[in-house]
Amino acid sequence: MNGRRLAVSAALWGLFLGIGIAPALAQPAELVRGCLVESIAPLRLSELAQAISRCEQVIGDAASSRDLRGQALGQRGLLYAKRWSIVEVEQDALAGIADITEGFRLHNPEKAKKQHLINVRGQLYLATGQHKKAADDFKAVLAEAPDNESARAGLKKTGAAENY
Numbered sequence: 001m002n003g004r005r006l007a008v009s010a011a012l013w014g015l016f017l018g019i020g021i022a023p024a025l026a027q028p029a030e031l032v033r034g035c036l037v038e039s040i041a042p043l044r045l046s047e048l049a050q051a052i053s054r055c056e057q058v059i060g061d062a063a064s065s066r067d068l069r070g071q072a073l074g075q076r077g078l079l080y081a082k083r084w085s086i087v088e089v090e091q092d093a094l095a096g097i098a099d100i101t102e103g104f105r106l107h108n109p110e111k112a113k114k115q116h117l118i119n120v121r122g123q124l125y126l127a128t129g130q131h132k133k134a135a136d137d138f139k140a141v142l143a144e145a146p147d148n149e150s151a152r153a154g155l156k157k158t159g160a161a162e163n164y
């Protein structure tokens with residue numbers, strides 16, 4: 001693993017320590033809980049795969065509200081990001097980016113959660129060499145939260161930190 005990938009993996013791991021989404025009540029509680037787990041930091045690879053599968057069920061269920069599908073997409077994006085931080089398969093990073101982006105289209109998370117999702121997506125953009133998009137994400141977080149150290153550190157890695 002090269003130094004840059006290790007730094008991005010470490011940054012993503014740090015972001016996972018505070019992840020949590022409250023389960024929605026519109027779906028069977030077990031399915032929703034299996035997707036919208038409180039913390040993904042301690043999950044093993046097999047548990048990540050199970051949570052991703054449960055999120056796919058919530059996303060594909062016609063009974064799921066738009067908001068719940070958006071939450072599940074965001075969570076699945078975080079799960080893909082966590083898996084990427086372990087095995088570094090680029091497809092996981094790209095899937096994480098796509099899910100977080102689509103999740104925002106369907107659901108407007110509360111401010112801290114939104115900033116967290118944008119930071120993770122920025123790290124995934126960095127991991128896939130999309131430095132401009134990464135810088136845009138980190139700047140968006142810093143515009144709302146100038147003291148956000150994760151966004152500041154991510155922006156520095158893009159080389160676009162001149163005005164921050």
